[in-house]
Amino acid sequence: MPLKPPVFNPPFNILRASHVVLGVSDLAASRAFYVDCLGMLVTEATKDTLYLRGIEERNHHSIVLRETGESLCYALGYNVAEEEDLDRAAKWFAARGLSAKMVERPHQGRTLLARDARGMPLELYATMWRDMSAIRKYGLHRGARIQRIDHLNCFTDDVQSSFEFYNDLGFRLTEYTDTEDVPPQFWAVWMQRKGNVHDIAFTNGAGPRLHHVGMWTATSLDILHICDVMAAMGYVQNMERGPGRHGISNAFFLYTRDPDGHRVEMFTSDYLTVDHDNEPVRWTLRDPQRQTFWGHPAPKSWFEEGTVFEGCPVRPPVLEAQPIVAR
Amino acid sequence: MPLKPPVFNPPFNILRASHVVLGVSDLAASRAFYVDCLGMLVTEATKDTLYLRGIEERNHHSIVLRETGESLCYALGYNVAEEEDLDRAAKWFAARGLSAKMVERPHQGRTLLARDARGMPLELYATMWRDMSAIRKYGLHRGARIQRIDHLNCFTDDVQSSFEFYNDLGFRLTEYTDTEDVPPQFWAVWMQRKGNVHDIAFTNGAGPRLHHVGMWTATSLDILHICDVMAAMGYVQNMERGPGRHGISNAFFLYTRDPDGHRVEMFTSDYLTVDHDNEPVRWTLRDPQRQTFWGHPAPKSWFEEGTVFEGCPVRPPVLEAQPIVAR
Amino acid sequence: MPLKPPVFNPPFNILRASHVVLGVSDLAASRAFYVDCLGMLVTEATKDTLYLRGIEERNHHSIVLRETGESLCYALGYNVAEEEDLDRAAKWFAARGLSAKMVERPHQGRTLLARDARGMPLELYATMWRDMSAIRKYGLHRGARIQRIDHLNCFTDDVQSSFEFYNDLGFRLTEYTDTEDVPPQFWAVWMQRKGNVHDIAFTNGAGPRLHHVGMWTATSLDILHICDVMAAMGYVQNMERGPGRHGISNAFFLYTRDPDGHRVEMFTSDYLTVDHDNEPVRWTLRDPQRQTFWGHPAPKSWFEEGTVFEGCPVRPPVLEAQPIVAR
Amino acid sequence: MPLKPPVFNPPFNILRASHVVLGVSDLAASRAFYVDCLGMLVTEATKDTLYLRGIEERNHHSIVLRETGESLCYALGYNVAEEEDLDRAAKWFAARGLSAKMVERPHQGRTLLARDARGMPLELYATMWRDMSAIRKYGLHRGARIQRIDHLNCFTDDVQSSFEFYNDLGFRLTEYTDTEDVPPQFWAVWMQRKGNVHDIAFTNGAGPRLHHVGMWTATSLDILHICDVMAAMGYVQNMERGPGRHGISNAFFLYTRDPDGHRVEMFTSDYLTVDHDNEPVRWTLRDPQRQTFWGHPAPKSWFEEGTVFEGCPVRPPVLEAQPIVAR
Secondary structure, eight states, X not given: OOOOOOOSSOSSOXXXXXXXXXXXXXXXXXXXXXXXXXXXXXXXXXXSEEEEEOTTOOBSOSEEEEXXXXXXXXXXXXXXXXXXXXHHHHHHHHHTTOOEEEEEETTTEEEEEEEOTTOOEEEEESOOOBOOOOTTOGGGOOTTOXXXXXXXXXXXXOXXXXXHHHHHTTOEEEEEEEXXXXXXXXXXXXXXXXXXXXXXXXXXXXXXXXXXXXXXXXXXXXXXXXXXXXXXXXXXGGEEEEEEEOXXXXXXXXXXXXXXXXXXXXXXXXXXXOOTTOOOEEEETTOHHHHOSBSOOOOHHHHHOOEEETTOOOBOOSOOOOOOOOO | OOOOOOOSSOXXXXXXXXXXXXXXXXXXXXXXXXXXXXXXXXXXXXXSEEEEEOTTOOBSOSEEEEEOSSOEEEXXXXXXXXXXXXXXXXXXXXXXXXXXXXXEETTTEEEEEEEOTTOOEEEEXXXXXXXXXXXXOGGGOOTTOOOEEEEEEEEESOHHXXXXXXXXXXXXXXXXXXXXXXXXXXXXXXXXXXXXXXXXXXXXXXXXXXXXXXXXXXXXXXXXXXHHHHHHTTOGGGEEEXXXXXXXXXXXXXXXXXXXXXXXXXXXXXXXXXXTTOOOEEEETTOHHHHOSBSOOOOHXXXXXXXXXXXXXXXXXXXXXXXXXXX | OOOOOXXXXXXXXXXXXXXXXXXXXXXXXXXXXXXXXXXXXXXXXXXXXXXXXXXXXXXXXXXXXXXXXXOEEEEEEEEESSHHHHHHHHHHHHHTTOOEEEEEETTTEEEEEEEOTTOOEEEEESOOOBOOOOTTOGGGOOTTOOOEEEEEEEEESOHHHHHHHHHHTTOEEEEEEEOOOSSOOEEEEEEESSSSSOSEEEEESSBSEEEEEEEEOSOHHHHHHHHHHHHHTTOGGGEEEEEEEOSGGGOEEEEEEOTTSOXXXXXXXXXXXXXXXXXXXXXXXXXXXXXXXXXOOOOHHHHHOOEEETTOOOBOOSOOOOOOOOO | OXXXXXXXXXXXXXXXXXXXXXXXXXXXXXXXXXXIITOOEEEEEOSSEEEEEOTTOOBSOSEEEEEOSSOEEEEEEEEXXXXXXXXXXXXXXXXXXXXXXXXXETTTEEEEEEEOTTOOEEEEESOOOBOOOOTTOGGGOOTTOOOEEEEEEEEESOHHHHHHHHHHTTOEEEEEEEOOOSSOOEEEEEEESSSSSOSEEEEESSBSEEEEEEEEOSXXXXXXXXXXXXXXXXXXXXXXXXXXXXXXXXXXXXXXXXXXXXXEEEEEXXXXXXXXXXXXXXXXXXXXXXXXXXXXXXOHHHHHOOEEETTOOOBOOXXXXXXXXXX
């Protein structure tokens, strides 16, 4: 677990995790879940694609659902600072022998499709078509009153490799789990660009796979309310874990599964991490309050299931350590 | 201000304040306010009447809006324990020389229309047509998520007279304001039947007039949310006072005016008063935390305006004392 | 499961469940739990007894902890309307051949010690020494900001017998669980005097035993906060179940175990039941949303463990049906 | 009101507003206010200085109170990325003919004392002595549960000048108020470094003066609770404005005055602004929902009073336009 120093001047400037593109089997069922129940806003709906955003987001989309019939993740989306960053990124990926292709994407213009070191599909863009935020249109706030996308959380077959890749790109480590082996090894890492606990996180497991997309709400009462709404609207089986509190990141969370099994976390209450001398918080794998500061143990599915990335083979994990699983 | 002992075995058994009947000029405008904005549920809408209820209420209605073109209050509604109480009540009113007439009312069957000692119109019934409560239908909760009617608050020209009338009917004094005159006199009284701070309250003023109908919400966050929703939906001028905290009753409150000027309070956080040895809380008129434990002073309109009762002349108040009014 | 009609004119007038008397082994440990963590107020502490109350309570105590070295429940306390009710009660118990003895109790004066039909120890009093409520002393509110005792929940070996006993005393059925046998039988009953869902509840099981004392908080955020506080102060093992939502009573709950294993529920969000035509809500034992509208299944301990009553043998339950238990 | 383009590569890297240094007349009175009432944590108390921080802060201090007997602001503190930024900053200030002196400060090491274009005293440092965050020590959370400093808000005699100075330093404009003159002029600007709505804001007025320090809380319920606590603890006169909602920044706010008249805002619910194509939100001075999305109008004191900066003369404002003031 060599902790590498943070990179404050990365080769190109990723600002934050901005969106995720998921394949679904039935757009109407997805819309019922994300819009009618969770309360996300529809920016645009085409015959085969639904573009969703949270109430504070001006971006055209933070969740894109494509009716492909395959329960895959097609891309993890990141916003870069300016157009030139796309060119710098293209060169950087190419120099490392990684796939990188510039395309045009609706609503986000010139977009770099690339693969990270483990093969996860990324799409980078500089400018997205922007709309009015609905943050002050309180009459439209429904369900969980999701404000915005916060982070992407993935299984990786090699946490150290994933850590180093994103560390090189300027993602800064905020919290991590240590196996307590000799020498110590990363079990999981939380890394940020935008100044809170994470834009992306990696946990050891069969991967790469998407564990969940994390959506931010303003308060824990919004999360309690969506529990009530989900239970009332027939989605009680889609509530996989929580509500509860993680030790890690101090998150108050609810994990849900959408109709295709994609995992959506609603979460709140992490903290600011912009100082350059911010020390990562270390947790040990055996610390029970790491995963569950309080609340019921996570079910087996939460540890084992995830969304496969399009075109990216799943490999067994490097480490064999095991966290505390629900009985 | 002779404090009379509570009457634990009243001549007939009123259970609680149950509804109010208001005249409006435009049912569509009223519906926009009460339903689209505040989030009340519509049990029934006829050509000229809208029957509304809160999310926990099984009763057919707690607010009845009749498009009469006159901004009047037609009745304060009370639920009695059983049919026989209506007969007992009819006799009791008659014996006192007060108006009392038995009629049939839609959804509430045999109903006694009566006048109290000051002339306020009452309607008493024993059994209302009941529906499923929406308390667990969380997908339908909107706006202030109003749970139920809580109380009726009136100006009276003679607080002592109103106090004695309702005290005789078993309403118990929970809090009161004393003018500090010699001898002391009531400025205002809060009286209950259902076990919290009030079913009805009276304040000295030109009256009788309805000051407000008080609707109960589960939490103060519901009241903050409706502030946001009202401001976002163009009802900022309808927010008359609050949010704030009264010393009296510990209520967290927001006072709004509906499109016809009827005052609707959303309130929460009072307390249980069922013990027979519960001592009334005394406040003095000069205590600034009586009206406003914190928050801005009430505007002049809040002290002066109210809804006139149908068929009930407004008289100047007996007392001339003045509470603390907003600068 | 013969549903008996409610008794609106009971032989004596119990107003509400008012307190519970529990035996503990170490008052300092109990104080750390109830006062330093949960935030209850101490009215009085003697060498061997701790008298606690919630922030809205004027009563001297709602939880009495006696350092007897035995983890027993010594009494379920009820408030009656007036002194004469104690005499009426004494006669009524005697006429039924049930134990009943008048004693003096500190802070509550003349007190009737009695046993109910299943042998559970009761203590009835008319007037308790009263202090100022701390409801407006917000600087003293800590932990769960518990406002008041709400209810007592017990295992009984014979639900039908317990139901009938309390029904005769004017407790009204608000919700119940039906085994769906032919003929149907009660699995559990919720019964009230004070106008919300319950003052006492009974569930089929080895009994009589106290399942829990239910303490009311104003909002669900208070309950979330106490989860955080308990986890931070080393009480995570004392969090037995929740937070979650029951279908029954719409309660948002957290079940905790005190240092002696007594179960304390913090709960909020039930509803008003004062109407005499209020129909009991029926649930079937197989309905998964009965126990858990959402949230993790209850652990085995929650179904099996309880506090034994002093001097009251525990008998196996009459029914053998089984609710849905956590895997 | 020439809107200048944002500067993404500033001459040195300020990360965020980190602290404020205030003079007080009685440290005991200040401690009662900030610690016993608001609930801030004491990192260190010397004979004449009190160092305070919020519950998520690892920094040694975000509010420093010095018992100087003068109600002044001695410095606005900013965190820079690394030690070299201090040297770059020293040169940059010197090159502009602005005061800049490197000193040692307890707990923050090498510190650059400087003056901005209007004469406001700044102190910049790279590394502060860090302690454990109390974010998970929930048993210590009290009062408003203030999490961290968020921003500094100042009157300036020349908004355009202040805007340009901070724009040059990489502060990005997120919202602004326009006088609607021809040509348009800035009335007020909100500018950020850390990715939410502001680290510093300027409003036209007699200045420079500190209008308030803004402290962030997780939820609006924390702000309601501190209203109750302040009123209960005798600080009702210290509640100057609110609670209410600004249109600007979507902030839910409460403005308080400390015992020396320094203004402390508790606020929550703004939004993320890290995207480089984030467009500033424009408000007009006449828009009533700019200042008060809902809530009572601000009192005169809120528009007129502020804390003078040490060694910095107050000048009349350049503009004469007037916002909407409370009647």
